[in-house]
Each structure stands twice: as C-alpha cells, then as structure tokens.
Amino acid sequence: MDRDVKKAIEGNEREKGMEAMSACYQGFDPAAYLQYNYTPPRADFDRPDSIVPWKLECLHRAFTEGDVGGKVLVDVGSGPTIYQVLSGCEVFDTLFLTDFLEVNRQELRRWLWGEGGGSLDWTPYLQHVCKLEGRCPSAWSEKAARLRSVVSDVLPIDVHRSDPLHPGSKLPGAGADCLVSSFCLESVSPNLDFFNRALGHIGGLLRPGGHLLLIGALGESYYMAGPGVRIPVLSLDEAQVCASLKGSGYTLVRLEVYSLPQDMKVGVDDVTGVFFVKARKP
Numbered sequence: 462m463d464r465d466v467k468k469a470i471e472g473n474e475r476e477k478g479m480e481a482m483s484a485c486y487q488g489f490d491p492a493a494y495l496q497y498n499y500t501p502p503r504a505d506f507d508r509p510d511s512i513v514p515w516k517l518e519c520l521h522r523a524f525t526e527g528d529v530g531g532k533v534l535v536d537v538g539s540g541p542t543i544y545q546v547l548s549g550c551e552v553f554d555t556l557f558l559t560d561f562l563e564v565n566r567q568e569l570r571r572w573l574w575g576e577g578g579g580s581l582d583w584t585p586y587l588q589h590v591c592k593l594e595g596r597c598p599s600a601w602s603e604k605a606a607r608l609r610s611v612v613s614d615v616l617p618i619d620v621h622r623s624d625p626l627h628p629g630s631k632l633p634g635a636g637a638d639c640l641v642s643s644f645c646l647e648s649v650s651p652n653l654d655f656f657n658r659a660l661g662h663i664g665g666l667l668r669p670g671g672h673l674l675l676i677g678a679l680g681e682s683y684y685m686a687g688p689g690v691r692i693p694v695l696s697l698d699e700a701q702v703c704a705s706l707k708g709s710g711y712t713l714v715r716l717e718v719y720s721l722p723q724d725m726k727v728g729v730d731d732v733t734g735v736f737f738v739k740a741r742k743p
C-alpha cells in the first residue's frame with residue numbers, strides 16, 4: 462500500500478480513536494467519581510491496609526527524598542481530585558492542574574477559589590499528609606492555603622496531541638521540572654499504541670533531568686464514571702508499565718505496587734492493583 466495512503470488511514474484511525482474516547486468521557490460525573498473512589502471503603506484512613514495511606518505515602522516520599530525539585534509541577538489529567546499534589550505543593554511554587562473536561566476544571570476551581578468548596582471534603586487527606594510531614598493534623602488549613610497559593614492555573618489538556626497543552630498555555634522556562642499523573646493515561650487510551658504515544662507527548666512537557674510520578678491501575682478494563690457511564694481502560698501489568706517507560710526513554714527510579722483487598726473491589730471498576738512509578742527523564 463502507498464505509504465501516504467497508509468499514513469492517512471493510520472491518521473484517520475487515530476482521530477476515530479480519540480473521538481470515541483472523548484465521547485465516552487462526555488458523561489463523566491465528577492461528584493459520582495469522587496464518591497466511588499475517594500470515600501470509604503477505598504478512602505478509609507483508619508484502615509492500615511487502605512490504599513489511601515499507601516498512595517499518599519508514596520507521593521510524600523517521592524517529593525521529599527531530595528532528588529525532586531525546581532519551580533514548575535504539572536499534574537496531568539487531574540480530574541476532580543487534588544490529593545496527588547498535597548505533598549508536591551510544599552516543594553514547588555508554581556503548579557498547573559490540568560484536565561480534558563471543563564466539568565473537572567470547574568470542580569477544581571470551586572475547591573481552589575470558589576465559595577462552595579467542591580463536591581468532596583478533602584480535609585482528611587490534608588490532615589493525613591500533614592501527619593506524614595511531621596506536622597500537627599490541625600495544620601491542614603495551612604496546607605490548603607499553600608496549595609491554593611501555588612496553583613497558577615487549571616488548564617485544558619489532551620494527552621493524545623503532540624502538544625498536550627493548548628497552544629496558548631505555554632509552560633514557563635524550559636518546561637516542567639516534575640510531572641505527576643494518576644489514573645489518566647491508561648484510562649484514556651484505546652490501546653497500547655495510544656498509551657505509549659501519550660506517554661511520549663507528556664514527556665515533551667518535562668525538562669531533561671525532570672521527574673515523572675506516574676500512578677495507575679493494574680489489570681483494569683473498565684471503570685464507572687457516573688451512573689451508567691462505563692469507560693474502557695487499557696489493562697496494564699507491571700512489565701508493560703516498565704517497558705513503556707523504557708521505550709519512552711525514562712530511567713526508572715522506583716516502582717511500587719499495591720494489591721487491592723477484596724472488600725475494596727466495590728463494583729465501580731475491575732482494578733486489581735495500583736502502581737506507583739518514580740522515573741527520571743535523562
């Protein structure tokens with residue numbers, strides 16, 4: 462087949478894949494998503510085997526062990542959540558939260574700068590991270606104020622585009638010093654080729670020597686993002702995560718895996734585990 466024709470067909474297939482995934486996300490319900498994933502039993506701070514303490518500890522350690530630093534932190538695919546930057550906001554003074562959907566960007570703005578506060582009370586998360594930092598849990602309001610003070614903007618993003626941030630949203634300097642992204646790439650990629658390309662696209666936002674903190678689902682093929690809103694997920698295993706990072710040129714610093722207890726499998730998805738990756742862009 463003529464190479465140009467092949468490229469046109471491939472390009473057309475990619476556009477179709479992006480449109481199909483975008484259509485899936487039009488029903489995304491931020492409040493329902495938060496309810497499904499960020500309230501008990503999944504978010505139970507009193508359970509030693511709960512995933513929340515594990516994940517917040519992974520993030521705290523990654524941001525505070527001395528090798529991560531700079532000015533600009535970008536969270537890719539923030540959704541309606543802020544837990545993923547509660548440690549990073551103490552290290553960086555310029556944060557960008559990003560998401561594909563306006564409903565999620567609005568949810569973030571409501572918590573950051575709005576009157577109502579948002580759909581979820583993040584106080585337990587703020588208190589837990591304060592404890593990890595050796596601070597009194599009552600310092601949670603100071604941490605909330607710090608986060609609100611360092612978030613520069615909540616930006617639209619599409620990881621399937623070679624320049625994921627819209628042309629008008631250029632990052633300061635030579636790019637981000639650190640990227641964090643949780644449950645995004647595998648949740649928006651129709652197949653492994655999309656996943657690997659998206660990983661490459663977000664890597665373009667990161668300066669050489671910068672760090673990627675990537676959190677994601679293992680063994681997940683779908684999740685519910687609202688009543689009747691079923692979103693397909695690219696099912697990953699540890700080996701594939703490592704292969705994709707290597708293929709994208711990253712140096713793996715650490716990979717940690719959490720296996721979900723049976724009672725945390727509550728029907729909102731079929732996730733079997735969660736990975737936490739710290740990697741460095743050479």
Ligand SMILES: C[S@@+](CC[C@H](N)C(=O)[O-])C[C@H]1O[C@@H](n2cnc3c(N)ncnc32)[C@H](O)[C@@H]1O
Nearest residue numbers: 538539540561562618619620643644645648649
């Ligand atoms: C499973 S949620 C993850 C939310 C949050 N990071 C968390 O840890 O719970 C996936 C997010 O990816 C966003 N998304 C969907 N398509 C995207 C795209 N093409 N590029 C970037 N983000 C996208 C969705 O709007 C949603 O907020």
Ligand SMILES: O=S(=O)(c1ccc2c(c1)CN[C@@H](CF)C2)N1CCSCC1
Nearest residue numbers: 498503504512513516644648684730732
């Ligand atoms: O690991 S979670 O249970 C979690 C949190 C979010 C998600 C999943 C799992 C699995 N499905 C994902 C779909 F993309 C979203 N968790 C919720 C409490 S705070 C730490 C993260």
